[in-house]
Amino acid sequence: MGILQIIIVLAVLVLLVKPVGSYVYHVYSNEPNKTDRIYGWFERFIYMLIGLKHRNGMTWKKYALSFLLTNIILVAVGYLILRLQKYLPFNPSGIDNMEETLSFNTIVSFMTNTNLQHYSGESGVSYFTQMAVMTMMMFTSAATGFAIAIAFVRGITSRGETIGNFFEDFVKSHTRILLPAAVIVTLVLVALQVPQTLDPTLTVTTLEGATQSITMGPIAALESIKHLGTNGGGFFGANSAHPFENPSPLTNVIEILSMWVLPASLPYVYGRFAKNRKQGWVVFSAMMTLFLLFLSLIYFSELRGNPAINALGVDASQGSMEGKEVRFGIPQSALFSAVTTAATTGTVNNMHDTLTPLGGLGTLGEMMLNTVFGGKGVGLVNMLMYAILGVFLCGLMVGRTPEFLGRKIEPREMKLIAVAILAHPFIILVPTAIAFLTDLGQGSITNPGAHGISQVLYEYTSSAANNGSGFEGLADNTPFWNITTGLVMMLGRYISIIAMLAVAGSLVRKQWVPETVGTFRTDNKLFYGILIGAVLIIGALTFLPAIVLGPIAEHLKLG
Template sequence: MTATLFITIAVFLAVLFILSLPLSRLLVQLIDGEPARSLMQMEKRLWRCSAVKPREMNKYQYGLAIIIFNLCGLVLLFTLLMTQAWLPLNPEHMPNMSWDLALNTAVSFVTNTNWQAYSGETTLSYFSQMVGLTVQNFLSAATGIAVVFAFIRAFSRHSSQTIGNAWVDLTRITLYILLPLALVLALFFVSQGVLQNVSPYIHLISLEGAQQVLPMGPVASQEAIKLLGTNGGGFFGANSSHPFENPTALSNMVQMLAIFLIPCALCMAFGRAVGDSRQGNALLWAMVLIFIVAVIVVIYAELNGPDFLTQLSLNGHSNMEGKESRFGIIASSLYAVVTTAASCGAVNAMHDSFTALGGMVPMWLMQIGEVVFGGVGSGLYGMLLFVLLTVFIAGQMIGRSPEYLGKKIEVYEIKMTALAILVTPTLVLLGTALAISTDAGRSGILNPGAHGFSEVLYAFSSAANNNGSAFAGLSVNTPFYNLMLALAMFLGRFGVILPVLAIAGSLAAKKHQPASNGTLPTHGPLFIGLLIGTILLVGALTFVPALALGPIAEHLQF
């Protein structure tokens, strides 16, 4: 079993790096604003038809464009969900959503969270799935990548007042990255047996003589971008454990690779864009080391479950509850770590059924900001925030002015970094405290004691960090949770994006400082260790007390 575990992790990472390398080259071209000549000719016609002048923007203009773009998407999606009963492609006559659920869902998909307080196959029409959710899967992913493009330019440019053009970045990312990759991946999923149609549901009689309904729908097209864009969610309530979404072991492995593909390529592209590949590799190494340890801990916890499993003669100590037998413990645990290390809520097993420690690790990966590969764009700019904090702490330790890639890190940058890092923990802890201290919050808790607390903590950790997965023992389709989680998702997304763009504008305007004997190298093992230590320290100081009341207390009870 140990050999199988390490071979699986090694093969997964090797294939991931091989696939990410060519993609990183294309990303660098888009960051530098130099796509292929044929694409530039097409763009000129596009800008001419849309009357857009692709001029460079400063940080305020870029941030305003991002906010306006996403608010428009929020309003349009909310309106669609409130009126879907009167729109076409609704063969099952799905009714309109309630206003609070529609608002929660609209915020969820606009913020790249894809939290679902409903079951897709019994709630949404094909039109809502395709025109509403799938479109936002593309646009929310493009938003995260556009923001990290602007952040990377801040390090590669010197004495510049601009950080790119938001409309150009959003267009190029969607047309040249997301659409082609999603098309190829969707065709692969269809070849594996994933559904792609607009047929009515099939009503039949099972072998036992019972009535059965087989849901249909355009699943493969949504599945592809949900994974590539680290959106998460699912066409079906069972998500990627459903055989119509994830039918084979090969499709399962490809889904995990798709989740990490763009975040990994962005790390490589970062190093190339700033002129030193070692910088991107250092970030990649920090992510990989945390990821490997997390996978090993979860698999160990699931293979060595509570003693009562042995007493019940249930597969020895191994905890197979909530897992698909066609994937098993290793593939299910690996998927759980991948989807929570990235800000992707796709799941192929029930996290609520993991052991206490096995479920704690995915929760903690979200709570540290999902910087272990993380979401498309958001993972890298989240990791770069920790880099700035690490450089600042190291500078204070040795009594030198902190700098990174030739840019001095001063008071303004550290204030914005602290603000961005503290936004999500504040939302998680305050939201959890409010939920367990009010009747409206406690009424949704179906499991008593430590596990019930874990379910609430997981929900707010998932929402504020824009993940979307859930401990499903919590009834969240209520006005209280729909509104509270919507607020956490919105502030967790844009409360980080705006400080990141503020830092980007400040750094881009600075002159390049040549390295000296006192400059801290930011690409070697020492810095990687300091970076990992900073991430662990922030995570420990912030969330260990809450985790002690939830999964740790539950583990000790067994």
């Protein structure tokens, strides 16, 4: 029955990939289509407001600069709101201004699509902040990721000097994808009992006669974009484990699909742009294969239960239910954990700190690879980065100049790809080592031994992958953790995006190389295997020593 639940959700996802992918392709292909009539007038109004008279294509550098400047302005406005929220409207609970280093961490976190929350939603931010900073940035960070992915795909599949117009892509991501989808999902969630109100906190009398404060607010609106934008920052500290955010197994499935369907449809979009849909399906199949490997690891580890608890005579028939919601059980908890770390959303419906060691390894592994569907847009870019690397390695083996989609892959592209690939483990492992070496880092570890290593490793991996979930036993709301994870989030977001836009800018100008019988094909089963191999060999081996010290050592100690 548990596996059947998972299979049904997987089947629905696969059925949605093609129609959603086709829609997304038409949004960005700039070919006239039916959606122009619905959204065109609204977009023209926005272009007029922002003074965008000519939507000319941009070189990669102008595109990257536009993206960077937009982010800087959003960060500045958001930081100000966090520091002044006490004086701003919609603050019925009188919540104070956010502390400086926490404001730095929070604004970086939401701008980079991470949503690593070192504060608790119900007590740390006002309604105005929830709407004007958190919800707004959930749209803008997701739209940015979409724009980057499409620009990269244009760069590797088209010819010319330009890779699109950032502002046009950014606006279209909002008007044609995120806003309409968020309205639909919000209304569905409201119909399924998720609250949406501006009323202040409720004070009620419990059955025992005590008084209790129940936080309410505009939850459904935040909940929809939280998942659609692979953001993950919850209205409540307990995130999607809270019954107001995720009241039933049905809302759980809706939340899983809403965070998964857009990243999963992007490989199909890539296939449409490449005018060879098999290219897209090869990438999708590689992502799905890796996902099923990690899902199996999490599901069966949790189903087996915790041997230490089982030895105490506790009924283990339900699996390891520590930290999980009874209404979801093992199947919907394991699937949620696998999807939230694959799509790097970071929303949680169970506490990852209480996953079994191998279950925790499954969630860690997906974030370390950062290519198993991945976050909004950037997951596809990361996977295509490995695809180019795979082609390059095969070219070296057969002594032939590597080509990808009809372009020669030269040292300049490989230099940029090497930087992007190596940056990820570097910004995870170096800060992890620093945290272990300093009192400031060690002081927050609440579990001695192997699990303490996992806690720190998870925090920086989640930050670097722009995921945002955590092993919440780590006492991370301190200046040390706020600043170091803030910097890791920024490096994890911007280094790979800038490097990959540069690759797109380099490839878009190259002449096409005609396909011959000797051309290495990238749309068949052989390349599917090579792609998975490249991800596992390069990505997984880099982290092997660290995960041996953390989750694997913990698993072996459990017996």
